[in-house]
Amino acid sequence: MRHEFPGRAWERRNPEPLNCYYIDMITRKEREKYDRQIRIDGLGTEGQEKLKQARVLIAGVGGRGSPLAVYLAIAGVGNLRIVDNDEVSLSNLNRQPLYGAEDIGRKKTEAAELRLQKLNPDIKVEAVFETITEETVSQLADGCDLILDAVDNFPARYVLNNAAIKKGVPFLYGGIYGLEGTMTTIIPRKTACLRCIFPDPPPSEIFPVLGSTAGILGCIQAMEAIKYIVGIGDLMTNRLLIFDGFSMKFREVRVESDPQCPDCSPSAGS
Amino acid sequence: MNSIVVRISGSLRKLTRGKTEIELTVAGNIADCVIKLEEQFPGMREKICDEEGEIRGAVNIYVNGDNVRSLQGLATTLKAEDEVDILPAFAAA
Ligand SMILES: [Zn+2]
Numbered sequence: 432m433r434h435e436f437p438g439r440a441w442e443r444r445n446p447e448p449l450n451c452y453y454i455d456m457i458t459r460k461e462r463e464k465y466d467r468q469i470r471i472d473g474l475g476t477e478g479q480e481k482l483k484q485a486r487v488l489i490a491g492v493g494g495r496g497s498p499l500a501v502y503l504a505i506a507g508v509g510n511l512r513i514v515d516n517d518e519v520s521l522s523n524l525n526r527q528p529l530y531g532a533e534d535i536g537r538k539k540t541e542a543a544e545l546r547l548q549k550l551n552p553d554i555k556v557e558a559v560f561e562t563i564t565e566e567t568v569s570q571l572a573d574g575c576d577l578i579l580d581a582v583d584n585f586p587a588r589y590v591l592n593n594a595a596i597k598k599g600v601p602f603l604y605g606g607i608y609g610l611e612g613t614m615t616t617i618i619p620r621k622t623a624c625l626r627c628i629f630p631d632p633p634p635s636e637i638f639p640v641l642g643s644t645a646g647i648l649g650c651i652q653a654m655e656a657i658k659y660i661v662g663i664g665d666l667m668t669n670r671l672l673i674f675d676g677f678s679m680k681f682r683e684v685r686v687e688s689d690p691q692c693p694d695c696s697p698s699a700g701s
Numbered sequence: 702m703n704s705i706v707v708r709i710s711g712s713l714r715k716l717t718r719g720k721t722e723i724e725l726t727v728a729g730n731i732a733d734c735v736i737k738l739e740e741q742f743p744g745m746r747e748k749i750c751d752e753e754g755e756i757r758g759a760v761n762i763y764v765n766g767d768n769v770r771s772l773q774g775l776a777t778t779l780k781a782e783d784e785v786d787i788l789p790a791f792a793a794a
Contacts, residue, residue, distance in 0.1 A: 493794040583794035585759075606791035608711040613791050629790040631758025633712075638793035645794070673710070673788065678721055684763045684786060687771050 457483060457507075461553060465507050471663075478661035479507060483554075485660045486510035488575040490563055490591055492543040493517070494645030495605055495652060496581030497529040502653035504547045508660070510555045511547065514571050515539045516562040526642035563587045568594040577601045579656060581649065585632030589694070592617065592625040596695050603655055604628075605648045609639045610676030612648035615686060616655055616667040623688040624695040628671065644676055702726045703781040707734065711789045713749075716742040731762060732775040734785060749787065750775075759790045 457479050462469065465479050485508050489500050492515045500513055519527075519534040519542060527539075534542040544558035561567055563582065572578055572594045580588055580603060588604065595602035596619045604625050605614040617624050651672070658664040670683045693699055707723045709716075717723065723741070727733045739746040751757050755774070762769045763786040769777040779785070 491794050495794055581794055583792065585790065585792055588792075607793045608789075608791040611711055611791065613788070629759055629761070633759035633790045633792050635792070638791075640793045673786075675710070675721065677719075682786075684761075684766045684768070684788075687768065689770075 456480060461507065464553075468506060473663035474661055478663070481660050481662070482507045482657065483509040485576050486512065486574055487656060487660075488572050488578045489513045489581055490571075490579060490587070491515055491581035491583065492527075492529060492539050493523065493581065493583060494526045494607065494640055494642070495649035497527045497543075498646045498649030499579060499581050499653050499656075500529065500543060500547055501550060502650060503656060504551045504554055504556070506653070506657055507551065507554065508657070510557070512557040512559060512571070512575060513540055513543055513547075514559045514561055514563060515543075516560060526640055526645045528642070528646075563590055565590055565593075569597075572598060572600070575600060577603065577656060577659060579652060580604045580606075581652070583638075584635060585629070588625055589632070593694055595619055596624060596699075601659060603652050603659075605652050607638075607640055607644045607648050610641055610644050612644055612674045612676075613671055614648060614651055614655070614667060615671045616659070618666075618668055619695065622668045623686045624692060626694040627689040627692045628686055630689075641676070644674075647674060647676070702728055703779055703783070705734070705779055705781070705783045705785055707738065707785040707787060709787055711791055713745065713787060713789055716744050716748065727779055730773075730775065730779060731764070731769055731777045731785070734779060735775070748789070761788045761790075762786070763788065 469475055469479055489496055489511060492500055492513050517539050519530045519537050519539055521535060529543045529546050538560050540558035540560045544556045547556045568590050577600050578591050578595050580591055582588055592602055599619050602617040655667055669686050671686050673682050690696055704726050707725055725737045727737055735746055735749055749760050764777055765784055
């Protein structure tokens, strides 16, 4: 099933479709680089061009943000805006393969930008060292076709959730704990939002996390983002995926909008 | 009395000492299920319910894949072989 491509940011950047077609058409080198994925049913060169055009916000370049950014970069997603307010520390290195021992003390955004540009010099990486708050989020998400959650706390997720609702762009939620993870795809006004699913934040603590759990969930989010941009497959909408590495099982539960949701119901914010 | 399976996730597994699936025999509804869990794993009720006895906003309980919040909450009745999922929100990045 194909779904509608989110055109708003795209159209804003490319008011003249003909122009945009010639400017953004993929080069011969790119065609070769992405050959194996261009062969995927429904992707093709047209899908590759959509990836090149897309701009995504990667909120957080830590555990899930590392694989998320890497796999979107090497897939040729044209514009990655990475946001984080943290510096690389020793205890990050078990699960954040964007960084190495030599990066300790550096801003994650700076180290990540360098690494991502090395992996794929043909894309644009915008590194923004900033905290995600009600005040900053509108600008951080400006012009983005989708918002990817790779943050480590619920208050920031609710801020991103609200920004996605206001801007009408999808928000891909993910969260992990130990060997377990969850994710869902939120399409404002079409699916439940994060607040519908979890009305309150869990208590903050230092969580147990295995790097491969972050890798699995980050890769799933990256795949979902690519499907969304290209317009292929069935999205994880109105479903919450639950991965349990202890028993090595995937399962899903149904997700429903809360008609009284303070964030996404029609009366919200009024 | 109905025999059901309760799946425990995330931080709640600290209380079950890592056990992921708990078989329970319960009389009626989700509230009974929480009482039974509390008997076996002291501290569970406080993790699941708030001071008013309502399900916490950071915890979801599903019966056969449906969130009990959109059913009858703690009063949601259980029948034999129902699968109950208790899922606290995962926050780590
Ligand atoms: Zn909502």
